[in-house]
Every structure is written in structure tokens, then in C-alpha cells.
Amino acid sequence: MxxxxxxxxxxxxxxxxxxxxxxxxxxxxxxxxxxxxxxxxxxxTPGSDIPGIDAVAVTDDIALTGDDQMKYDKTLFKVKAGKEVKLSLKNIGKLPAASMAHNVVILKPGTDLQAFGLAAATSKETEHIPAAMAGDVLAKTKLLGPGESDNITFKLDTPGVYEFLCTFPGHFGTMKGKIVAE
Ligand SMILES: [Cu+2]
Missing domain, CATH: 1.20.5 (Single alpha-helices involved in coiled-coils or other helix-helix interfaces)
Structure with a gap:
């Protein structure tokens, strides 16, 4: 068996x-x-290594605020490459423009944000856009005092990661962010 x-x-x-x-x-x-x-x-997928990018939805309408604590309310965005995007910035602070103004300056990929920010600090006569590096700017808002706002439109033609900053002296350490164009 x-x-x-x-x-x-x-x-x-x-x-x-x-x-x-x-x-x-x-x-x-x-x-x-x-x-x-x-x-x-x-x-x-450009920018797929950026922490938190998966939770960010594609938009064509970016609304930002800047405050007296030298902070934007949001710092990470995702847009469609080649599509027109609206961006608004409002300075919601109370401090006078001479000591606390804000803008949004979007840089070409590969631009050294640190170097740009430092050069911008000494470029008061050109609203803190360094003339020698103006070619590195893809889009920018006006420099805004308390209660002021500005609206711009721009297009990021090539997929990639685009950095932005506030160029008022001393601000780019905390006021910077990234726009991923996909
Ligand atoms: Cu600022």
C-alpha cells in the first residue's frame, strides 16, 4: 500500500x-x-523626488499671500507645461513697505537661487531684481507693500522644476518655493 x-x-x-x-x-x-x-x-516625471509633491494637484491658478513673518502661505505647486497660469500675490502684512515688502520672482531652471537672492538684496533701485541677472527671470510680480496685491500670467514651456523667491533683502531664506511643470 x-x-x-x-x-x-x-x-x-x-x-x-x-x-x-x-x-x-x-x-x-x-x-x-x-x-x-x-x-x-x-x-x-520632473520633481517626483520633492517631498509632498504627490499631494499637490495640477493648477492653472496660483494664489499666494506673504506676511510679516516673511512667509508665503504655500510653497509647492504643479502646473501643465506650456499652459498659461495665473498667479496672484497679496501682502497680508501690516509693516511698512520699507521694512517688509514681498514679491514672487520665478527663475529659469538651473539659476542659483542663493546667488540671485544675494544680488537682489543690493538692487533696491530696480525693485530688487538684479539687472545683471534679469535674464534669469521667467516671471515676476511687483514688489508689494502692506495690503497690496498683484496678478500676473506666465507659461512654463518645458517640463521641469522652477524655483521662485521673494527678492526683498533677507527674505529668500524663508520665502521660496517650487513650481513643477509636467
Ligand atoms: Cu518678502
Whole structure:
């Protein structure tokens, strides 16, 4: 009786081993395909490594405020590349413009935000846009005193990550953010 049971079990083990061998051979070609698909999203999704970007919805209407604590109310946006976007900034602070004014300046990708911010600090006569670096500016609002607001429209033609800052002296350390164009 036992022999009759043993024989089919042995056959089953052999055929299982044969199946595993077959799967291993198929598996050897699969990782090549996986590697290809793994690199594709990195290329097609600019800014995907920015913390919190997944929770940001695509918009064509950005509304920002700046306050006396040198803060924007939001710092991360996502837009469609090539589509016109509206942006508004309101200074909701009370301090006089001479000591606390705000703007939004969107820089070309690759611009050194730190260098731009430092140069802007000494460019009072040009509303804190450094003349020598004006070519790095894609869009900007006016420099706004308390209660003032400004509206602009712009287009980010190429998918990528675009940084923006407030160029009033000393502000870009806290007043900066990113717009991802996808
Ligand atoms: Cu500011």
C-alpha cells in the first residue's frame, strides 16, 4: 500500500523541480524588462523626488499671500507645461513697505537661487531684481507693500522644476518655493 502512495509523490517532486527550472529560465529575461520600465517614470516625471509633491494637484491658478513673518502661505505647486497660469500675490502684512515688502520672482531652471537672492538684496533701485541677472527671470510680480496685491500670467514651456523667491533683502531664506511643470 505504501509503495503505491510513494511512487506518485516522487513523480510529483520531479515534475515540480522541472517546473521551477523552467520558471528560472523565464525569470532571467524578466529583470531586463523591469529595469527598462523602472527608469521611465524618473525621466517623465520632473520633481517626483520633492517631498509632498504627490499631494499637490495640477493648477492653472496660483494664489499666494506673504506676511510679516516673511512667509508665503504655500510653497509647492504643479502646473501643465506650456499652459498659461495665473498667479496672484497679496501682502497680508501690516509693516511698512520699507521694512517688509514681498514679491514672487520665478527663475529659469538651473539659476542659483542663493546667488540671485544675494544680488537682489543690493538692487533696491530696480525693485530688487538684479539687472545683471534679469535674464534669469521667467516671471515676476511687483514688489508689494502692506495690503497690496498683484496678478500676473506666465507659461512654463518645458517640463521641469522652477524655483521662485521673494527678492526683498533677507527674505529668500524663508520665502521660496517650487513650481513643477509636467
Ligand atoms: Cu518678502
Amino acid at each position: 505504501k509503495r503505491i502512495f510513494f511512487a506518485p509523490a516522487f513523480v510529483a517532486v520531479i515534475s515540480l523541480a522541472a517546473c521551477n527550472g523552467g520558471n528560472e529560465n523565464k525569470g532571467a529575461t524578466t529583470p531586463t524588462v523591469d529595469n527598462t520600465t523602472a527608469t521611465t517614470p524618473t525621466v517623465s
